[in-house]
Amino acid sequence: MTTYSPLKKWNVGKGSRVAVVGLGGLGHIAVQFAHALGTDVTVIGHSESKKNEAAQFGADNYYVSSPEVFQKLAGQFDFILNTATVDIDVNAYLNLLRVDGKLVYVGLGAAHQEYSVFSLFAGEKIITASNVGGVPVTQEMLDFAGKHGIKPKIEIIDPSYVPTAYQRVINSDVHYRFVIDISKL
Incomplete structure (x- = not known):
């Protein structure tokens, strides 16, 4: 829901050029949704390590940020969905947008983000964030995901593995979501 809602809110669809920042737990779902909506999808990652996986999820292009x-x-x-939880150079990403482009945060970093207001003026760009949607949009998302076979890539873990899993999250060693098997509690 976190990635579907902003795509729908901002009418992202066929003919749109979308960049997804980060191919983690949110990013890999965002790529699938954007692809199913008919967009041209580019992933901007921090290394080459997920380039092939990005293509499998539906990305048309993959670039390492530089x-x-x-x-x-x-x-x-037209639209950049920031799913990363690290600080980004906001001005650099705003420069990637066309006129009336949107930079939407769904990944939340802990640090303060700064940008020059002049980065917005050049093309009347928008910076915003998205949390979740209501029940009707959630049902729409579930129906859309079912129709297009969109699902998360998960790793099922025992509850005893949680401390190790947490460390793996910190080390960026997750492909792509952990799911705790509560039957083993």
């Missing part, structure tokens, strides 16, 4: 990549992709996207 100054050269940001220069190459300037003005290319």
Whole structure:
């Protein structure tokens, strides 16, 4: 729901160029939804390690964030969904947007984010965030996911594994979501 709701709210669909920042627990679902909505989907990641998986989820392109990549992709996207929980260079991402482009946060980093207001003026860009939707949108999302075979990639763990799983989350060693098997409590 976290990734579906903003895509629907901002009318992202066929003909839209979408960038998903991060291919983790939220990002891999966002790519699937954006692809099923008919968009051209690009993933911007921090390493080459998930490039092949991004394509399997429906990404048309995959780039590792760098100054050269940001220069190459300037003005290319209608919508950027930030699923990462790390600090990003907001100005650099705003530069990737077309006129009236939206940068939407669903991944929440702990640090304060800064940007220049002038980064918004060049194309009347929008920075916003999305939390979740209500019951009707949730049902719509479930129906859409079912119709398009969208599902999370999970690793089922025992409750005793939780401390190790937590450390793996900190180490960015999760592909893509942990699910605790509560039958083993």
